[in-house]
Amino acid sequence: MTVAARVGGLAVSPIRRMAVGAREGTVSLALGEPGWPMPAPARRSLEHQGRTGGPLPYGPNSSSPELVAAVAGQHGIPLAPEEVMVTSGSQAALFALFHAHVEAGSAVLVPDPGFVAYRSLAQLCQAHPVGYALGPGGALDVDLVEAALGEALRSGRPVSVVVVNHPANPTGGLADAESLRRLAELCTRHGAVLVSDEVYRDLWVGAGGQPAGLHEVAGLAAGVVLGSVSKAFGAPGLRVGWAVGPAELLAPARVVHNAMTTAPARPSQDAATALLTSAGEVLPAARREVARRWEVLAEVAPELLALADAVAGRPHPGPAAGTGSCSGQQPAAGAGSRSMSRAGFYLWLPLPAGIDPAGTTAFALRVRDESLVTTVPGVAFGPRGAGFLRVSLGGPVEELVEGLLRLAPWWEG
Ligand SMILES: Cc1ncc(COP(=O)(O)O)c(C=O)c1O
Structure with missing residues (x-):
């Protein structure tokens, strides 16, 4: 073997x-992961589906149109359906995006410290994860990203993808609007795909309000934003997440996701739709x-x-x-x-x-x-x-x- x-x-x-x-x-x-009970809209959806007789088919490959509309509806900027990719957790979105955009031998810039899957997925794509340092409290510091990018280029590796995570796992660090704009410009200048992992963005507490989001401050073309029902929507076991971004970046990733898992589970898609349409509660x-x-x-x-x-x-x-x-x-x-x-x-x-x-x-x-x-x-x-x-x-x-x-x-x- x-x-x-x-x-x-x-x-x-x-x-x-x-x-x-x-x-x-x-x-x-x-x-x-959240240790509070699964919110009632998801529970009711799953109970309802359990009572319905008949077959349980695959979900539509490009996800249920209701779920796509629900993701678009709470994203903060207007979106067309082809600008939303629903996946089996945001981790599957990362897998699909990396496999679609990371060339073997290229560098993938990841926060250090940062969520463990970024490095593993870069390695699976036979690329080089390059850690960039964070500012005080884990905040995004674009000068430190630029330094890591320069280092990768000097060692002869083009940078295919840059990942930013805010609020961050594990530090709780944030990214302010100006830093996100500067990071988007940096990535555009170097032809790198910017992936902004915002799966914790709805879990803010205190007087400061919701932290900045990439698309709100820099527009859809700035990169791909990840979201999930696993954190603020309290349902990691559903395994539903999404990527939102320019259609041309998502199209090849959809092909990868399709090859990997066909589509997220249909009961999960329906329960996720129920959660997203009840976001206000x-x-x-x-x-x-x-x-x-x-x-x-x-x-x-x-x-x-x-x-x-x-x-x-x-x-x-x-x-x-x-x-x-x-x-x-x-x-x-x-x-x-x-x-x-x-x-x-x-x-x-x-x-x-x-x-x-x-x-x-x-x-x-x-x-x-x-x-x-x-x-x-x-x-x-x-x-x-x-x-x-x-x-x-x-x-x-x-x-x-x-x-x-x-x-x-x-x-x-
Ligand atoms: C920063 C970050 N991104 C993505 C994920 C993946 O979440 P999921 O696949 O459940 O959406 C996690 C899970 O812990 C995470 O911490």
Whole structure:
């Protein structure tokens, strides 16, 4: 048996790997998914479909027109149907876009630290993932992207795709409107396809409002924007996502997606349509869930929040209104989110003083095995993630409280 060279260097996601070998009773603060119940419009749609007799056909290859219209309807700029590609999760959109636009041997610019799939997919396309550094707090800094781009060009590699992720996994970093415009110009100048992963963009909390979106600030031609029902719409198990962009960029990617999976599952497409057409209720409810989790953090482990804010250069809202000890399900309001703008549900947490960044994974494993709580070592997201853990606040609140209580003592003293 031979394994294709392009697959040889890949491994199972390091996030999943943290679960392997975990002792019974370990609480997970590792998985990046919502832990609140699937919203009612999706549940009702699936129940309805379960009761309907008759065959269950494939979905239409180019997705149901209702779902395409629903994606277009909440995107923020007017769109034609051919400017929307519905996929089996936004990860399948990434797979299809990369396979359509990344030449073997080219460079793909990815954030470092950044979502793990960007690097793996570049490698699957036999291209070179080139990490670009981020600004304070994980913010997009176009000068740093330009520096990485220059380096790739000097080493003789054309840049095929540039990926930006905002709000970012794992740092929660944002991209301001001016930076997005400058990045779009940079990509146009170099003939690179810009992919703007905005799957967390609806999960903002606090007074700042919704973070900037690429198409709103730079127009449709600026690149491809990714969205998903997996985060703010609370239904990762449906596996429905989408790419929105110029028709000529999406057309070849549709062919790849089609070859890969024919079409997203039909029940999922219908449930996703129900979610998107109920965005007015579903999204504010999701933001309340996320705000509550930041409040829980501020109540249960205020020192961890303060440390993460300090290292990110974020103004910290001051001590929690509560005692700093766990008061269960009724956290004090204000310190975690209301007075601060945050986005997404990740805490990007520096290691305790005195722990060598080179031992980031060893430290995460020690915490897992001695305190029974999993996090993700920052190096899983790229070499610049050394010295950090990603703590997901997205799960069920009771587990979050328990996990934080197990985690916090490592930073004491
Ligand atoms: C930044 C980012 N992009 C894309 C995805 C893929 O999400 P999905 O395929 O569920 O839409 C994830 C999942 O964690 C993510 O964090």
